[in-house]
Structure formats: structure tokens, C-alpha cells
Amino acid sequence: MRNIKCDDCGQTFPLSETFKITEKVSCKTCAEKLLKSRKDITNEQIQRQYDPTVCANCGKDNGDWEMKKMAGLPTCEQCMTFFRNRPYPLWIKMALAGLAAIVVFSFAWNWRFIQAYTELRNFKAALLARDSEKATQSSRAAAEKVPEAKWLSAMASYFEAMQLIKEDKPAEALKLLNSCKADLPSTLTADELILLAETGVAFDNKDYEKFLLLAIQSSEKHPDSPKVLAQVASAYACKYAVTDDEQFKQKSLDFLQKARTLTEKQGGLDKFAEYENRILYRIETRNIISREEFKNKFPNGWKSQQKEQSK
Amino acid sequence: MIPGFLVVIITFPGVIVHEAAHMLFCKLRGVAVLDVCFFRVGNPCGYVLHEEIEDFGTAFFVSVGPFIINSLLCILICSPAFLPVRVFGVNNPLSYFLLWLGISIGMHAFPSTGDAKALLYNAKKAIASGNMLAVVSYPIVLLIYIANIGSMFWADYLYGIAIGLGLPSLLL
Numbered sequence: 001m002r003n004i005k006c007d008d009c010g011q012t013f014p015l016s017e018t019f020k021i022t023e024k025v026s027c028k029t030c031a032e033k034l035l036k037s038r039k040d041i042t043n044e045q046i047q048r049q050y051d052p053t054v055c056a057n058c059g060k061d062n063g064d065w066e067m068k069k070m071a072g073l074p075t076c077e078q079c080m081t082f083f084r085n086r087p088y089p090l091w092i093k094m095a096l097a098g099l100a101a102i103v104v105f106s107f108a109w110n111w112r113f114i115q116a117y118t119e120l121r122n123f124k125a126a127l128l129a130r131d132s133e134k135a136t137q138s139s140r141a142a143a144e145k146v147p148e149a150k151w152l153s154a155m156a157s158y159f160e161a162m163q164l165i166k167e168d169k170p171a172e173a174l175k176l177l178n179s180c181k182a183d184l185p186s187t188l189t190a191d192e193l194i195l196l197a198e199t200g201v202a203f204d205n206k207d208y209e210k211f212l213l214l215a216i217q218s219s220e221k222h223p224d225s226p227k228v229l230a231q232v233a234s235a236y237a238c239k240y241a242v243t244d245d246e247q248f249k250q251k252s253l254d255f256l257q258k259a260r261t262l263t264e265k266q267g268g269l270d271k272f273a274e275y276e277n278r279i280l281y282r283i284e285t286r287n288i289i290s291r292e293e294f295k296n297k298f299p300n301g302w303k304s305q306q307k308e309q310s311k
Numbered sequence: 312m313i314p315g316f317l318v319v320i321i322t323f324p325g326v327i328v329h330e331a332a333h334m335l336f337c338k339l340r341g342v343a344v345l346d347v348c349f350f351r352v353g354n355p356c357g358y359v360l361h362e363e364i365e366d367f368g369t370a371f372f373v374s375v376g377p378f379i380i381n382s383l384l385c386i387l388i389c390s391p392a393f394l395p396v397r398v399f400g401v402n403n404p405l406s407y408f409l410l411w412l413g414i415s416i417g418m419h420a421f422p423s424t425g426d427a428k429a430l431l432y433n434a435k436k437a438i439a440s441g442n443m444l445a446v447v448s449y450p451i452v453l454l455i456y457i458a459n460i461g462s463m464f465w466a467d468y469l470y471g472i473a474i475g476l477g478l479p480s481l482l483l
Contacts, residue, residue, distance in 0.1 A: 071362040083344060088331065089349075095327070099412075102409070103391065106409055110394065110405075110406075113394040113395050113398070146395075
């Protein structure tokens with residue numbers, strides 16, 4: 001440790017306990033007196049003195065040997081090691097561990113959302129691949145993972161209803177659609193499907209008046225859809241079958257012709273031919289049977305007796 | 312206008328992580344940390360006092376360390392909440408806690424003007440020796456100043472939301 005004499009009181013003090021004020025060395029007491037009497041002294045003119053043999057941090061005395069400096073201040077080896085490897089406080093370590101635990105827990109807790117999201121991606125891929133069965137399965141699987149998301153369940157019901165309509169189960173489809181339509185996402189509207197299902201229900205209930213009315217309603221919305229026009233033809237054929245009124249027969253044939261012309265332009269003649277075959281059967285025999293019954297009865301399609309006779 | 316000290320109190324985890332990130336890079340690069348304050352109600356709301364850094368690469372990483380660490384933690388913490396809240400619209404307290412925590416940390420990712428000054432000081436010294444990182448750091452310093460001005464208009468908050476919620480939206 002080095003000592004120095006105070007320029008004011010003349011006493012000797014450890015160097016690290018003195019100050020340099022306007023180039024004069026002062027002990028702590030003299031420095032306080034000086035600063036009280038001289039208001040013109042600025043902060044820049046006051047310097048704390050450091051003893052190069054005493055650690056500025058812990059005060060460790062190194063005898064006559066000068067210590068290494070850190071940030072311009074004499075620092076002992078122990079303090080230097082501490083500053084270079086300053087540990088994080090325990091509460092920071094605990095907080096970090098807590099944070100990691102929360103994140104891990106949250107991932108585990110929300111795993112079902114990740115699974116549901118994966119199912120949604122499968123659903124989108126299936127839609128793009130036009131695989132409606134897989135799309136329906138994936139949307140239902142996603143909805144089961146996140147039952148709180150009503151829109152998801154509604155969307156699953158929507159696609160299930162679509163599937164049911166394809167399977168000729170319009171009553172079940174209608175029930176599903178009516179239960180989900182309020183919660184459907186804005187990108188989906190149930191109105192079209194509801195109309196389609198109601199049309200199917202009217203046919204199943206043999207309410208051909210309503211069947212025709214709904215089919216015409218659909219055709220007004222989609223005048224360029226061969227499928228919808230064929231449905232109108234189907235409804236007129238039903239009316240003809242039950243009333244024997246020739247005007248219904250003619251209208252049925254007219255709509256069928258329109259549908260055929262559009263199908264020839266747009267493609268998909270195979271599916272249309274099957275539907276057309278069933279409508280022609282209905283017109284000729286005045287027998288109304290479901291698609292399923294028709295398929296079972298005529299697995300290779302129906303052939304007109306009139307055509308046979310004319311040959 | 313919400314007083315700055317109130318914003319700092321509400322988003323205190325971000326301040327703590329910011330200072331911890333400065334300290335982490337000091338430790339990684341062997342820079343002596345003379346004093347550290349992880350959080351306080353005052354200006355600055357936290358600080359890391361370290362020895363003068365000679366190597367510019369070290370100075371660069373110590374200055375921008377919080378940007379890296381806070382941004383990564385923001386993404387990590389917000390990600391478990393992203394799907395329930397943003398995709399499925401399911402709101403639960405855990406998700407909102409995670410979003411508060413993540414966005415609080417993300418919005419303190421910007422280095423402070425103090426960090427920018429330190430970076431600029433070191434860049435000026437390093438550029439004389441043709442250090443390319445020092446050249447690159449000039450626009451970064453400018454960006455830090457712009458970001459700090461933008462913080463007055465919630466740019467820091469928007470940044471937190473952008474990386475916490477916006478980034479997963481882009482990736483998924």
C-alpha cells in the first residue's frame with residue numbers, strides 16, 4: 001500500500017483514500033471542506049486517487065507490487081476472475097429454468113393444436129386432390145382435437161354433409177347443415193348445400209311438387225350447370241310419372257337436352273349418361289326409383305323398350 | 312400516451328432478458344462485467360457495465376446480442392400460443408400469458424441508443440483497419456437509431472408482434 005501527504009492538513013493517508021482536486025492532493029475531510037467553500041470547482045476537476053498496489057474493488061493490499069489494471073483500475077486476480085466470469089444471479093437462473101419449463105409444458109399442453117393443424121393440412125391437400133372422403137375424415141379429426149373451435153366442427157359437418165349428399169342421404173345431410181350453418185367460417189356458405197339437400201329430401205319424401213320447385217330454384221342460380229339442369233329434368237320426369245301430363249314429359253326432355261348440350265361442351269359425359277339413363281327410364285316407364293335401386297336393377301344400364309321395338 | 316416507465320414495468324421480462332443477453336455475450340467473449348442491473352424503474356431501466364472492448368467483433372456481438380436472443384426467445388415463447396390463438400381462435404389464459412411474455416421479450420430486442428453509441432465508437436476505431444463488419448455496422452447503427460425513434464410510436468411493440476405472431480403466419 002502506498003501513502004501520500006494531504007496538501008491541506010499535511011497528514012499522511014493511504015493513497016486510495018485521497019482525492020486530487022485542482023491538482024492538489026486532499027484527504028477526505030479536507031476535500032469536503034474545500035468543496036463546501038469553493039463552489040467554482042467542477043466535477044471534472046475532482047479525481048479519486050487509486051493506489052496501483054490496492055485492488056479498487058475489494059481493497060486487497062498487494063504490498064509494494066502494482067496490480068494489473070481492469071477498466072483502468074488496479075484489480076486483484078480474484079476480482080478479475082470474478083468480473084470475467086461473473087455468474088448470473090440465482091433468481092435469473094431460476095427464472096430461465098421456469099421459462100424453459102413453461103415453454104415445454106405449453107408445447108405439451110397444446111400438442112392437440114399441432115395435431116389438429118396437421119389434420120387441417122391433410123384436409124387442404126385432400127381438397128386439392130379432390131379426395132372428398134379423405135377431406136371429410138381429416139376435417140372431422142381436426143375438429144375432434146379442438147372441440148372448442150366451433151367453426152372447425154361446423155366445417156367438418158359441412159364436408160360430411162357434402163359426402164352424405166353424394167351418398168344419397170339428403171335427410172341426414174340437411175340435419176347436419178342446419179346444425180352447423182351458424183358457426184361456419186365466412187369462406188363457406190351452407191345455403192347451396194341446404195338447397196341441394198332439401199331437393200333430395202323432397203324427392204325421397206315423394207314430394208315432387210317441392211322437388212320441382214327447388215330444382216328450378218337451383219337452375220335459376222346456376223343456369224350453366226348441366227347437373228342442375230338435369231335435376232330439373234328429373235323433377236319434371238317425376239311430375240310426368242305421377243300425373244301423366246305430357247307437358248311435364250316434354251319439359252323434362254327439353255331440360256335433358258340442354259343439360260346434354262352443356263355437358264358435351266364442358267365434359268363429364270360418362271356421369272351424365274348414367275343420370276340421363278335413369279331420367280329416360282322414368283319417363284318411359286313412369287316408374288320412380290332411387291339411384292341405388294336403379295343401379296341394382298340395371299347394373300349395365302337400362303335400354304329403352306321403344307328403341308328395341310323400333311329396331 | 313402511456314408513460315415509458317409503465318411500459319417498462321408491464322414488459323419487465325424483456326428488460327431482464329435484454330440485459331441478460333448483453334451479459335451472455337460478454338461472458339461468451341471473455342469480457343469483464345463490472346456491474347449489472349437487470350431491472351429497475353428508471354433511466355436506463357437496466358444496464359451492463361463492462362470493460363472497454365478492443366476487438367470489434369466482440370463489441371458488435373455484445374451490442375446486438377439482445378436483438379438475437381430476445382428475438383429468438385420471442386419466437387420460441389409465442390409459438391405454442393400461435394396455433395390456438397391465431398389459427399383456431401381458442402383463447403385460454405395460458406396462451407395469453409405466453410403472448411404477453413413473448414411479445415414483452417420481443418419488444419425489448421432493439422439495442423438501445425447507448426448500445427448504438429458503443430457500437431459506433433468501436434466501429435470508428437475498427438474501420439481504420441479495414442474491418443468489414445465495422446463497415447456493415449454503420450447502417451445497423453442507423454437502423455438502431457431509427458428503431459429507437461420508432462419506439463415512441465410503438466415500433467418495438469409492433470416488432471414483438473411481427474416476430475411472435477407474424478413470422479409463424481408466414482412460415483405455416
